[in-house]
Amino acid sequence: MQHAKPLPSLLVQRYHGWKATTFAENSSWYRRLASEGQRPRSMVISCCDSRVHVTSIFGADSGEFFIHRNIANLVPPHQPDGAQHGTSAALEYAVTALEVSHLIVLGHSRCGGVQGCLDMCAGRAPELEEQSSFVGRWMDLLRPGYARVKDIVPEADQARALEKEAVLVSLENLMTFPFVRSAVEARTLSLHGLWTEIGAGELEYFDAVERRFVPV
Structure with missing residues (x-):
């Protein structure tokens, strides 16, 4: 090498x-x-963005969180096709081997991946539409979220709305994994959707009853 x-x-x-x-x-x-x-009680799926410092946000020490990071904190749907799936592998290990009690999806403000998806879906990023683009094909996971916001959210607010949709899409996809669904139904695992505003240090969680993000 x-x-x-x-x-x-x-x-x-x-x-x-x-x-x-x-x-x-x-x-x-x-x-x-x-x-x-290690015996972490929680797994956090967060963005690769260097500004998102998971352990600092929660004041955590080594060994407390099992952390997986990827572009725009996305979880793909369950797809056992024999290919290599890094996020799915980390998820399987956390739930079935480590038996974490909490699974947290953490989104954030000013997410470059989400902005790329927004530009791609709006026809402003042809390079991401190329089949050879790893980022573009990964951000295809967020197209359902874009479809939900494009006609009901003003253009100026779509980036933030899509950042939160990235969290919701991931939560939806988590439940397509049989081992996640069974653990949730057995009440040994709980899912949480969070979004943080980097500049203000604010943290919001998704309230499933009110169907919106509210301050922690």
């Missing part, structure tokens, strides 16, 4: 800083995690 390079010096310095402080102050906890394995 001749293309692999050493870490940039900045990251090396940050690692040594972490090892000398955070790790040193919690070394017994890290040893326990290493020897006993």
